[in-house]
Amino acid sequence: MKQTLDYLKETPSQTAGPYVHIGLAPGAAGFDIYREELGWDIAGPHAKGERIRVEGIVIDGTGSPIKDVLLEAWQANAEGIYAHPEHDGEVEEGFRGWGRVITDFKTGEWAFDTVKPGPVMGRNGQMMAPHINLWLVARGINIGLNTRIYFDDEAEANAADPIINTIEWERRRQTLIARRTEREGKVIYRFDVKLQGEDETVFFDI
Amino acid sequence: MNHKGEFYQRDRDWHPPAYDKGYKTSVTRSPQYALISLENTPSEITGPVFGHNDIDPLDNDLIGNYAKPGESPIGERIIVHGRVLDENARPVPNTLVEIWQANAGGRYRHKMDTYLAPIDPNFGGCGRTLTDENGYYYFRTVKPGAYPWRNYINSWRPAHIHVSVFGSGFVQRLITQLYFEGDPLIPHCPIVNTIPDPDAIQQLVARLDLNATIPLDTVAYKFDIVLRGRRSTLFENRLEGN
Numbered sequence: 217m218k219q220t221l222d223y224l225k226e227t228p229s230q231t232a233g234p235y236v237h238i239g240l241a242p243g244a245a246g247f248d249i250y251r252e253e254l255g256w257d258i259a260g261p262h263a264k265g266e267r268i269r270v271e272g273i274v275i276d277g278t279g280s281p282i283k284d285v286l287l288e289a290w291q292a293n294a295e296g297i298y299a300h301p302e303h304d305g306e307v308e309e310g311f312r313g314w315g316r317v318i319t320d321f322k323t324g325e326w327a328f329d330t331v332k333p334g335p336v337m338g339r340n341g342q343m344m345a346p347h348i349n350l351w352l353v354a355r356g357i358n359i360g361l362n363t364r365i366y367f368d369d370e371a372e373a374n375a376a377d378p379i380i381n382t383i384e385w386e387r388r389r390q391t392l393i394a395r396r397t398e399r400e401g402k403v404i405y406r407f408d409v410k411l412q413g414e415d416e417t418v419f420f421d422i
Numbered sequence: 423m424n425h426k427g428e429f430y431q432r433d434r435d436w437h438p439p440a441y442d443k444g445y446k447t448s449v450t451r452s453p454q455y456a457l458i459s460l461e462n463t464p465s466e467i468t469g470p471v472f473g474h475n476d477i478d479p480l481d482n483d484l485i486g487n488y489a490k491p492g493e494s495p496i497g498e499r500i501i502v503h504g505r506v507l508d509e510n511a512r513p514v515p516n517t518l519v520e521i522w523q524a525n526a527g528g529r530y531r532h533k534m535d536t537y538l539a540p541i542d543p544n545f546g547g548c549g550r551t552l553t554d555e556n557g558y559y560y561f562r563t564v565k566p567g568a569y570p571w572r573n574y575i576n577s578w579r580p581a582h583i584h585v586s587v588f589g590s591g592f593v594q595r596l597i598t599q600l601y602f603e604g605d606p607l608i609p610h611c612p613i614v615n616t617i618p619d620p621d622a623i624q625q626l627v628a629r630l631d632l633n634a635t636i637p638l639d640t641v642a643y644k645f646d647i648v649l650r651g652r653r654s655t656l657f658e659n660r661l662e663g664n
Contacts, residue, residue: 279450312470358452
């Protein structure tokens with residue numbers, strides 16, 4: 217018998233299209249169908265750590281905001297634990313660490329509320345700086361784009377982060393750093409994503 | 423800690439490239455620099471977990487989940503069913519599958535859709551379900567209609583259902599589109615044709631499945647979904663420590 221490699225091929229990706237909201241955020245499409253939409257509450261009421269908001273826009277190659285993006289966030293809790301059976305440790309009740317947001321149809325602004333994640337142990341005993349994993353899809357994006365949000369008040373941890381240091385060009389590393397401000401007593405991190413052009417955001421093949 | 427292996431690298435030549443001049447919207451929305459390749463860390467091999475508390479039993483029935491009592495949407499009644507597998511052909515159990523689609527006339531229930539085909543008062547157009555322990559899922563819906571879109575002036579989308587799947591790790595996250603066997607619009611679609619390999623396109627074409635049809639009631643289509651597989655070999659790269 218001839219030997220064969222009987223692996224299957226991954227299903228190919230297709231764009232989420234302009235009406236992604238119908239499936240993943242129907243309230244935004246203009247109708248109420250599910251008991252509860254998924255992904256609006258990332259951290260839950262009992263999560264420890266600093267409450268933060270992360271906000272931004274996604275900009276295309278012409279410099280214009282994109283108004284039909286859907287973003288998903290995946291993060292550890294303040295102690296660096298992911299709510300997943302393969303990660304050691306317990307998370308607070310109600311902490312899922314996953315969120316889903318869409319951009320405003322008029323302005324392209326998006327924002328989500330969460331807690332600031334803690335550092336997470338990476339490969340070979342190297343600690344990763346606090347970060348939120350981000351995945352985004354939209355009309356015209358043929359396969360979802362992966363990036364990471366780091367925090368500008370974690371300069372020391374960022375400087376030692378093995379993922380940031382994988383990026384050869386120091387200038388490009390800056391595209392992954394969210395900028396901290398405060399507004400009306402709330403901690404806000406600004407994270408704009410540029411799909412193309414000058415200062416294009418670093419995207420990962422994970 | 424359960425030391426399962428890393429996920430196989432994604433075959434980027436099997437997927438559509440970010441930039442495809444035939445799909446015009448991709449031109450200004452495609453990164454120009456090469457993606458930075460990362461080895462899996464716990465941030466990639468983990469991902470959100472969903473349970474039956476998150477959804478309702480009727481959520482996978484698009485014929486019933488938005489219809490007024492005693493009414494149902496217009497259109498060809500269909501079942502879409504199949505398994506979520508990984509590249510090792512192992513089932514992916516208990517994973518969230520979400521779908522959305524136009525109605526039988528090709529109109530979406532979306533405030534931004536202005537196509538002249540009418541909204542169906544009994545059709546929402548979205549559904550969600552969890553795969554069972556064998557990776558099996560099913561939806562009941564009506565077959566979506568084709569519709570025109572502005573790419574070229576005479577561009578038409580083949581009938582399709584958008585499909586979103588999670589898997590167990592964030593690296594497996596996937597959104598794709600399901601097409602229907604025999605649809606003559608498939609080879610003309612600029613979005614379909616972003617996929618370079620004809621065999622890969624065939625992986626998105628659901629097959630008529632007469633065995634799963636409910637006689638005198640609903641016709642069935644089979645659509646298996648494959649997510650990235652992971653290593654299980656003996657000489658594993660350790661994710662932690664040395």
